[in-house]
Amino acid sequence: MSEGVMQADQPPVIEAAPAGDLFAKFDGLIAMREGLLKAGQEDPFSLVMEQVLSPTRAICNGRETILLGTYNYMGMTFDPDVIAAGKQALADFGTGTTGSRVLNGTYQGHRECEDALREFYGMDHAMVFSTGYQANLGIISTIAGKGDYIILDIDSHASIWDGCALGNAEVVPFRHNDIDAMEKRLKRIPEGAGKLVILEGVYSMLGDIAPLKEMVAVAKKHGAMVLVDEAHSMGFIGENGRGVAEDAGVMDDVDFIIGTFSKSVGTVGGFCVSNHPKFEIMRLVCRPYVFTASLPPSVVATASASIRKLMAGAEKRAHLWKNSRRLHGGLKALGFELGTGEAQSAIVAVIMPDLEKGAAMWQALLHEGLYVNLARPPATPANMTLLRCSLCAEHSDEEVETILGMFERAGKTVGII
């Protein structure tokens, strides 16, 4: 297909896949993507950060850009103490472990990182995985086995769904945040079957939180174990930053908390914390823990340093909330449609009328010097196109005002407000 031949408003012609080509199933998606790009749209899914200046600034396509879609909530990525800890571990322990946690891949640093997590959550056990994705994959597929039932919110993160798919349990979804729908399903589960209820503290698509107080109580009433993914709340929701479960006062009734180092902690890695007396057996039976290499020493060292700083992050936490409320209120006042009525987390989701307008808005913002996340079907609830903004504690008050100005200009250019 030659450049420039096609008109933007014509459906792109995809060459028919030869017989037996397993890629034929992607033709629809390829066509959609090419259609967008031919219309002069920059590809929202292959942006390169050429230089990263701080937790809130980067150079993209030669432009200095404010970052508003990184989940770097607490701005720990450039914290001098955290960087120093990483450098020290790199020098002392080398670049990588080249091994599984259960063989040669558990260093002093991995233990210290698990200690930091146990302290942070006030829980008996902590298990560090190579990513949060793997933590969900591993814990869910291992604890819910054949004949057990998983009851989960339909808007659950991909890693939760993949954990269900990897295991052998019966999977029963219920309508997003619908307490009655959840209870009805729990009631119908055959007598004696094991039950695992899976919830998230913050749902990252719309930035709304779960009614955990009610849901956890219902789950417990029906004898279910409860797993809560707190990926998007660590460090700034709840008195000690333990998440929505802490804020709702139900920490003692949550059996497993899943989290990640890739958001507030500012590096990469995942974990599960629990008070279950037999939790340690997971290290031997959980395949996504056993059959992969452990995190590099520098990563666990930065994670430990960051987690310990998050324990004392009250001021940053307050500023993050201030930023979230200001952005939410400002965008609402400008006339944008938002995912929640008020700021419930550090995610503000701006609902776009359709994918074309959403992509155009994303590009207009990028040209203004602002990066946000474009989320599109099928990853989104109700097939919405969303511009997801995530605030950082390091965004200054002035930056938030600048961001609002960018949204106003771009919104008017694209014709959304």
Place this chain on the structure above:
Amino acid sequence: MDRAETDRRIREQLEPFNKKGIAVADDTSFARDLEFDSLTVMDFVAAIEDEFDIIISMNQQAEIETYGQLVDAVHAMRKDDA
């Protein structure tokens, strides 16, 4: 409850989801003919579950492609109960 009765009750639940008023037979496909997306599937399954007080897990749903297969599956679950 016989299969015809199960069929009648499922047909009643299907009505509001059959937006284009497609004629539904045993070989009508939910995805292809009725064009159900994942959200519609969830709501429709919830309606059936409530109507019969049963659970149709996603594992079971994966085996159900057509209307007739759904009637058979629900009918079998009801028989198990009896």
